[in-house]
Structures are given as structure tokens and as C-alpha cells.
Amino acid sequence: MTSGFVALVGRPNAGKSTLLNQLVGTKLAIVSDKPQTTRNRIVGVRTRPTGQIAYLDTPGIHKPLRKLNDRMMDVSRAVLREVDVVTLVIDATAPEGAGDRFVRELVSTVRVPVVVALNKVDLMAKGDLLPRIAALADRKIYADIVPVSATTGENVDRLEAVLLSHLPEGQPLFPEDYLTDQPERFFAAELVREQVLRHTHAELPFSTAVVVDQFGEPDTPGGLLRLHCSILVERATQKPILLGKGGSMIKAIGTAARLSLEAFFDTKVYLDLHVKVKEDWRDDPRALADIGLPEIDGRGGRRKR
Ligand SMILES: Nc1nc2c(ncn2[C@@H]2O[C@H](COP(=O)(O)OP(=O)(O)OP(=O)(O)O)[C@@H](O)[C@H]2O)c(=O)[nH]1
Ligand SMILES: [Mg+2]
Incomplete structure (x- = not known):
């Protein structure tokens, strides 16, 4: 049995909150097609027979221009320091850009395994997906790369199994039916x-x-x-x-x-x-x-x- 904390981080709009809701099986985080939707750390706990994961959804990583954005980035950075595994959520349909580099550099400062959730595969042709996975694998910095669709739930069970496999052995940290700590x-x-x-x-x-x-x-x-x-x-x-x-x-x-x-x-x-x-x-x-x-x-x- 494994248990621990898993961060969901990535660029704005990558689908982190949609994925949180899908992984936890309850709508805890609001979702929109506008970037910078999530402004706070949002906890969602899922207990399975093989372990327990406390997910931490975070604000999308972006260049802060206002104090609001500074504090959002403080939240994301703080979460990176308090987890056992990082899930880097990447929008497979978005071309790679400077924003991705920035996120990669930030994520490379953590010492825990980083698992890529390559999201929105429901919008992709399978043929376009494989080169994208190969390019990510080439970087040799990710513990695993799992293509998923946060919207349809496709392959999300596989992502969960991968995350459980990277968490430390241990008893659940929260009661079995515990969901969140937000008031x-x-x-x-x-x-x-x-x-x-x-x-x-x-x-x-x-x-x-x-x-x-x-x-x-x-x-x-x-x-x-x-x-x-x-x-x-x-x-x-x-x-x-x-x-x-x-x-x-x-x-x-x-x-x-x-x-x-x-x-x-x-x-x-x-x-x-x-x-x-x-x-x-x-x-x-x-x-x-x-x-x-x-x-x-x-x-x-x-x-x-
Ligand atoms: N087709 C499709 N759309 C998705 C998927 N995941 C997320 N979306 C859409 O992408 C948009 C952004 O989703 P969010 O979950 O709010 O993204 P986020 O990463 O939490 O964004 P921020 O909180 O702004 O950082 C929404 O319109 C979602 O419906 C997916 O797997 N497939
Ligand atoms: Mg969000």
C-alpha cells in the first residue's frame, strides 16, 4: 500500500483542474476555457484498495504581472516543495513554446519523480501523439509519460496506477472517505x-x-x-x-x-x-x-x- 501527496502543475489551461475532478471522481475545482482559472491550492483525496493519493491542484504557471499573479505563483511553487510526486500536465494540442520551457525549468528543481500527463488526447490523431511522446521521453527527465483525456477519462486509471507506483509505502494519511479541506x-x-x-x-x-x-x-x-x-x-x-x-x-x-x-x-x-x-x-x-x-x-x- 502506498500513500502521499501528488501535485498537478503545468501551464494555464492545460487541464489540471479537469484532471483533478476526474481523478477524484467529484467536481472540486472549477474549470473554464480562460487561462488562470485556478487561483488557489485545491486538495482532493482519493482512496483506493492499493493506496491513497492526496492531489494538489495549482494555479497554471505564468509570468506574474500583478500581485495576484505573484501569489498564485507562490502557491504553485510551495506545492512543488510539499509533494511526493509531481504530475506535469501538458496540453498535447498546444505547440511547445517558451511557457513550456519555463515550466520545465521550475519542475526540474524538484527532487521527486515527475510524471507527465499528456492531456487532451481526445482531440489528437494517434499518429500525432507518438512523436510528441517520443520527444518528451528523449528529455530523460520524466519518470513516466501517460497520455490521457481529462474530459473523457480515457487512460486516467492508468495515470492513477502510475502515480500510486511512485508514491512511498505507507498507510493512508486521511480517513478513507476524506475528500478535501477547503471550507x-x-x-x-x-x-x-x-x-x-x-x-x-x-x-x-x-x-x-x-x-x-x-x-x-x-x-x-x-x-x-x-x-x-x-x-x-x-x-x-x-x-x-x-x-x-x-x-x-x-x-x-x-x-x-x-x-x-x-x-x-x-x-x-x-x-x-x-x-x-x-x-x-x-x-x-x-x-x-x-x-x-x-x-x-x-x-x-x-x-x-
Ligand atoms: N477536449 C478536451 N478538453 C479538455 C481536456 N482537459 C481540459 N480540457 C478543457 O481545457 C480547458 C481548460 O481546462 P482546466 O481544467 O480549467 O485547465 P487548468 O489547467 O486547470 O487551467 P488553469 O486553472 O487556468 O491553470 C477547459 O475548457 C477544459 O474543458 C481534455 O482532456 N480534452
Ligand atoms: Mg485550473
Whole structure:
């Protein structure tokens, strides 16, 4: 029996969060077609008869331009230091570029096995896949290369077996039915943000954040979960875009978010959304702490209180 921590790292949009959800068998991380969707470390634990894996999903590795992005990269770097195996998720359909080199260099600083999950093979012709695998194998830095589709689940069981084989012998670190350590408020904010990402374009996806102002638990089992959330935007000019004509956009976001919240929490939800202008929140330490990205000191990766 083996057990331990496995990082999911890679470029933005590679499919790390889709893969986390597929590996764990539950939707824990939000997914979008926009890069930089994941901003925090997201834990998902899967227990099998042959072992237990605690997966750590991370923000996609990119050049940080704002404090928000710095802190996202701090999260990814810290995760690399606390795992037993690294899964480098690569989008097989994306041509290799400078971003891949940057990720490779970062990943080569770790001393644990690095397994490549060559993702999105459902979009590839088999003939194009083999040269890509051969080129990765040529680098001789990866413990294994496993082609997968995070969306269809193709070969994900094989990836899991490979990861279990690289983990140290040991008893499970978490109870058998343990899933995650994120509080419910985090999932609530993320599910709202997923709909913001789905409905917006251009700069808005990057410059919005969601904060839960009030999380009112149901009084009775099966009762109403009352959620009041603020959607932060950076500029006054962004507010009318997010509201939409006659409030149509915010209404669509609210309806879609409520449905996904009801599915996630398995209860009826009352959702109140409020668009708030917070100038340059992406560089504001307090706003960043509010969305779970407090300052991390450079050395130990420990969060300051
Ligand atoms: N066809 C196909 N699409 C995929 C696959 N995996 C992920 N995607 C899509 O790729 C996009 C990005 O997926 P995410 O899981 O959000 O990617 P990520 O690596 O977590 O991205 P960041 O959080 O931004 O770093 C989404 O539109 C997914 O639906 C796959 O195996 N096949
Ligand atoms: Mg992600």
C-alpha cells in the first residue's frame, strides 16, 4: 500500500483542474476555457484498495504581472516543495513554446519523480501523439509519460496506477472517505466565479473575484442556503458590462450559479449577487487575503497570520 501527496502543475489551461475532478471522481475545482482559472491550492483525496493519493491542484504557471499573479505563483511553487510526486500536465494540442520551457525549468528543481500527463488526447490523431511522446521521453527527465483525456477519462486509471507506483509505502494519511479541506465558503465563491468566467470575455475574467459576504446555513435539513456574494471588478467602467443590458448578464450568471450551487450543496439556494468596484484589487493585499491568497514569506512557504 502506498500513500502521499501528488501535485498537478503545468501551464494555464492545460487541464489540471479537469484532471483533478476526474481523478477524484467529484467536481472540486472549477474549470473554464480562460487561462488562470485556478487561483488557489485545491486538495482532493482519493482512496483506493492499493493506496491513497492526496492531489494538489495549482494555479497554471505564468509570468506574474500583478500581485495576484505573484501569489498564485507562490502557491504553485510551495506545492512543488510539499509533494511526493509531481504530475506535469501538458496540453498535447498546444505547440511547445517558451511557457513550456519555463515550466520545465521550475519542475526540474524538484527532487521527486515527475510524471507527465499528456492531456487532451481526445482531440489528437494517434499518429500525432507518438512523436510528441517520443520527444518528451528523449528529455530523460520524466519518470513516466501517460497520455490521457481529462474530459473523457480515457487512460486516467492508468495515470492513477502510475502515480500510486511512485508514491512511498505507507498507510493512508486521511480517513478513507476524506475528500478535501477547503471550507464550503470557498466552493461557494468558486462556483459563482465559474459562471462569471463563463459569461465574460476579454479583460473581465482576469479582473473579477468573488467574495462570500454571508453564508447562511439552512435552519432545517433540506432548508434554504442563503448566500450573499460580491463580485469584485477593478474599474467603474466594468460594472455596467457585468450587469449587462437591463441587468441581463448578472441575472444569467446568478441563475446558472444558483443551479450549480444547489447541485453541489444538495439543497435549495437563495443567491444574492452584488457587483462591487474595488480599484486595483489585484494589487491589494487585503483583497487578496479575502480570496484565500494571503502573503507567503519567501522561505518556508508558511502563510503569515
Ligand atoms: N477536449 C478536451 N478538453 C479538455 C481536456 N482537459 C481540459 N480540457 C478543457 O481545457 C480547458 C481548460 O481546462 P482546466 O481544467 O480549467 O485547465 P487548468 O489547467 O486547470 O487551467 P488553469 O486553472 O487556468 O491553470 C477547459 O475548457 C477544459 O474543458 C481534455 O482532456 N480534452
Ligand atoms: Mg485550473
